Amino acid sequence: SQQGEEDPQALSIQEGENATMNCSYKTSINNLQWYRQNSGRGLVHLILIRSNEREKHSGRLRVTLDTSKKSSSLLITASRAADTASYFCATDGYPWGGKLIFGQGTELSVKP
């Protein structure tokens, strides 16, 4: 069953602009993770935010989590052409956090 829904499904921006992707989920979570997938490749873990955290940063990435609204956002600042990829949020199976269910993803295209 699908836990996360992402918005928008596709996003096209110019290099240097910021990109914001949103994720909504349905049930309680221990943590929420964001992954990136380049075309034809496996997924790469970007960042994890726990249910008791509200914001987290990693380089040009900023993730927020609002458990009252069951939503999260991923912000990529100063985007580069190399950021072109699909981005997925994933939530765990509360209470055991070892199983991840992925959202549909946002396809990001950054034009040089």
Add this chain to the structure above:
Amino acid sequence: DAMVIQNPRYQVTQFGKPVTLSCSQTLNHNVMYWYQQKSSQAPKLLFHYYDKDFNNEADTPDNFQSRRPNTSFCFLDIRSPGLGDAAMYLCATSSVVTGSLWDNSPLHFGNGTRLTVT
């Protein structure tokens, strides 16, 4: 470097002909997962092994089976592939602390095997 390796990268099989996809890991992680990903869709969890314990998702077809002979290797067997089984199959691993409600281990993915059914 520690990693998750999937072989082959591309696999072509005939309708109804059994096929096996393989995954190996050097991370010594106790959990291994198989995901199915169709074009422009989310990865869908098929099953996972927590050590030797096999956990099937409720909606995974019986046509899909898995084996984990040891910590390092995991196999996905598709007994009678149909055209609808054409997809990317992703193997992933994680390290889960038994009894932890706060497991926060990210998944490490292989690059997948793209299966074509003719």
